[in-house]
Amino acid sequence: GCMGLGGGWNTNSISAGDIKQTEAIIECCLDEGIRIFDHADIYTYGKAEIAFGQVLQQSPNLREQVSIQSKCGIRFEDVHGVKRYDFSPQWITHSVEEILQRLHIEQLDVLLLHRPDPLMQLEEVAQTLIALHRAGKIAHIGVSNMHAAQLAFLQSALPFPIIANQIELSLAKPGFINASIEPTHHYDGMAEYAQQQNIQIQAWGALAQGQFTKEMNNDVSMNVQHTTNMIIQLAQQYDVSREAIVLAFLTRHPVSIQPIIGTTNLARIKACAQVNRCELSAVDWYGLLESTRGNEVP
């Protein structure tokens, strides 16, 4: 997750320090076995990609060591109008060109459509993605924040598989994990769709804004306190960081879940990387689920 790179969400220009930070983060990630970097055209208003691109330029061997994805389709409020989504061929094509330029690369490993645009013209979008794919500008396609029905709809017009859906998912917001066990009549079956179609779920907000891993203050709910204490205990038991436990709740699920980590803190990145050597037992996984739900499973 590169949403913090390039000097923050402001219009300051990128400093030499920002580049150094990006370099250090990339190096740290590679050391820890993390090689997928998640961008979006809007992150720090494009500066995240620019900073990353400058590091790529400085290190000719770096490109082949990393997998780079970015996203387009969200347009912030501007002189033309309010915040909106834009899946027009012009905007998608323009966005990809700009992303490639900022990153100084020839091809994105994955392009994600950032939010479902109700105004999407299916055939137009499909033709645009196919053209970008043929031109070698994107290797794979994914989406973000979509429902199962929307994934299936877009897939119906594409000759290559949608490989990922990036959604908010964490121990604090267990989304489809919890929805699947609640006996309602309105669960859209995302977990099952992802498994059947071999779609990776990328979890944004995977660390839950750090609420389980930072120092507790008295303001937090009993739920968060209880869950945090359980995490501290599990971290000792599994001999990993608290961050690793928070992420292991996701990676234990049979859906292929890839946590996205937004931090720029090197120590925290290292802490997160420990999830790779932590597979929770089913019993411990249910312990965390019960704790974050605030009551036992039905």
Add this chain to the structure above:
Amino acid sequence: GCMGLGGGWNTNSISAGDIKQTEAIIECCLDEGIRIFDHADIYTYGKAEIAFGQVLQQSPNLREQVSIQSKCGIRFEDVHGVKRYDFSPQWITHSVEEILQRLHIEQLDVLLLHRPDPLMQLEEVAQTLIALHRAGKIAHIGVSNMHAAQLAFLQSALPFPIIANQIELSLAKPGFINASIEPTHHYDGMAEYAQQQNIQIQAWGALAQGQFTKEMNNDVSMNVQHTTNMIIQLAQQYDVSREAIVLAFLTRHPVSIQPIIGTTNLARIKACAQVNRCELSAVDWYGLLESTRGNEVP
């Protein structure tokens, strides 16, 4: 939308004035390029169809200029029991016969099943609709107020396509338009189903009870005030009526959305017809969506 024709929801008999009004409305609609008329057996307790039928009788050339749809399946509280739905073969067949008699026509262009009846026997309903279709009494079949799963279920037993689903949809109640962008796990994919199956969405309540087009009083919410002001501005910009802007929010969507207009006011009908020369820009469409949501898109 003919739900106001025939002298209102009462048991008064139809007056010559009611017939005159119906005639004037039909004439006005045809002048404005509106040729689809939406009935239901229950509208003004059958009087809407009777008034419409009398005008058809008086004007032998009128039938071929208009497309007429009606609905059956809702039974109001009566001596037999409470308000209910009735998809029994007897009731559907009886209802269609009565509709045709009241309208003085040989064939309905479209018959809609008005509300999903939980007691529907699939095969019985399918055989009934097929028989009515073969007998030439209905040209096409649609439904109303159904979920995607219900449409697919009924379609599975029919040899001809369900062509429409009439649901409540407006700028005030954006239904699936808003549901599709909210990252929940319980969206049934109506927009995608309609596009894939080529099903027209007919929007009842499309003018949102006039809340954006009548004089504002102080009681209305900040949301409605803000949206109304935006509509006034857009109406000037696009050089159309406020009603046209309210409806253009629907017709701009890639799903084929046909607004249903309930008014009997000729000036208002003309105002609505201006939607045909108004295609909102994506930016303006999102402006309206943000305003009616009360907050920007996610």
Add this chain to the structure above:
Amino acid sequence: GCMGLGGGWNTNSISAGDIKQTEAIIECCLDEGIRIFDHADIYTYGKAEIAFGQVLQQSPNLREQVSIQSKCGIRFEDVHGVKRYDFSPQWITHSVEEILQRLHIEQLDVLLLHRPDPLMQLEEVAQTLIALHRAGKIAHIGVSNMHAAQLAFLQSALPFPIIANQIELSLAKPGFINASIEPTHHYDGMAEYAQQQNIQIQAWGALAQGQFTKEMNNDVSMNVQHTTNMIIQLAQQYDVSREAIVLAFLTRHPVSIQPIIGTTNLARIKACAQVNRCELSAVDWYGLLESTRGNEVP
């Protein structure tokens, strides 16, 4: 429904009286034409199955007169951890072996997976069920408390049909019956899926904790009072028990709904069995639906 057999949810050992009670209940059921007995490994902590098994042992001809189903997959809080679901091959296989031993039978007519386990490994579960089926230990497979998408997912890996989904459903909690007529955008289509796939819905809690059939006290809501009075009247009209009316609301639905009755009271079992000679008219069915909703259908 055998959840009350064997002396209650405690650790007392089973008494001769408990066995006698079980025997009397089975006899009563068979007299009333009820031959399906619904167990679960957890009911009265296994004692329900043990008591039932002892009666089966005493009566060599009984086994062929009854259809026995049981469930596994829920594990209560224990020394290992919190309440959880466990669809591991080891646990399912172990559970079935124990169920067969407790019941003193060679084969379960139906095994239900009790609650959807988010950690389910599809292929593992499928192979386990196939092996149990091949070994003759289970004749049929069903599930409980699952969504339509979960049923379809599990079915995709099985060579034999899932025959049932046991969910909470009653006049007090009309679940999908009510969801199907509410014009939301989040109904998962359980009623349609069950009909298309020929899946029986087993209704647990079918008597709604007796709230419509016991003596009314002043605490109950106006809704329950009104519905109870309607039930009393319908019971007279159809010349059946109040329990039969409560259950007939379920069995009247075109989905194949099998009510599960939890009572151990012989008089009440007999009262319930009267549902077999009671088919509600559509009008009366809608009367009950309106009453339990507290307002008329949309």
